[in-house]
Amino acid sequence: MDDFTKKRIIKVMGNYTENKIPEHIRNQVRMNYKMRGNNVTLVEERPAFRSDEWVEINIAQFRLTEGMWNVYWNDSKGKWHYVEEIEPAEDFEQQLKKVDQNNTGIFWG
Numbered sequence: 001m002d003d004f005t006k007k008r009i010i011k012v013m014g015n016y017t018e019n020k021i022p023e024h025i026r027n028q029v030r031m032n033y034k035m036r037g038n039n040v041t042l043v044e045e046r047p048a049f050r051s052d053e054w055v056e057i058n059i060a061q062f063r064l065t066e067g068m069w070n071v072y073w074n075d076s077k078g079k080w081h082y083v084e085e086i087e088p089a090e091d092f093e094q095q096l097k098k099v100d101q102n103n104t105g106i107f108w109g
Contacts, residue, residue, distance in 0.1 A: 001038045001064055005092075009040055012093055016100075030054070038064040040092075042099065059107050060099045062092065069095045073106045 001009070017031040030045040042059040058074040068088035072080040085104050089095055099107055 005064070006035070009035065009092060012096065013040065013042075016096060020100075032056075042096075062095055062099075064092075071095050071099060 013033040017033055020031045021029055028047065032043045032045055034041045034043060040062045042061070044057045044059050045054045046057065047053075048055045058078075061072040061074070061080055063070045063072060065088075068090060069092050070088045071083045071086040073083055074080055083104060083106070086095065086098050
C-alpha cells in the first residue's frame with residue numbers, strides 16, 4: 001500500500017471508528033482498526049468479563065490486492081473467509097459502507 005493510500009485509509013477509518021459508536025455507550029463498546037501490510041481489519045472492542053481489559057472481536061478485513069479491495073469475514077475459530085456477495089472494488093469507502101450496511105448479516109449479529 002502506498003503512502004497516499006495509507007494516509008487516506010487512516011483518515012477514513014479514524015472518522016468511521018470515532019463516529020460509529022454513540023458517546024454515551026463507549027464505556028461498553030468501541031470500534032477500532034488495525035493496519036498490517038495491505039490489510040485493514042475492523043475491530044469491535046468490549047470490556048472483558050470481571051476485568052479491566054478489553055476484548056477484541058474481528059468484524060471485517062479489507063485486503064488490497066492488485067488495486068482492488070476485497071472483503072473478508074472472521075469465523076468463530078479466527079479464520080478469514082472471502083465475502084462473495086461483496087464484489088472487489090477500487091474504492092475503499094464503498095467497501096466499508098457495504099460492511100457497515102451488513103446486508104449479508106455476517107458482520108454483526
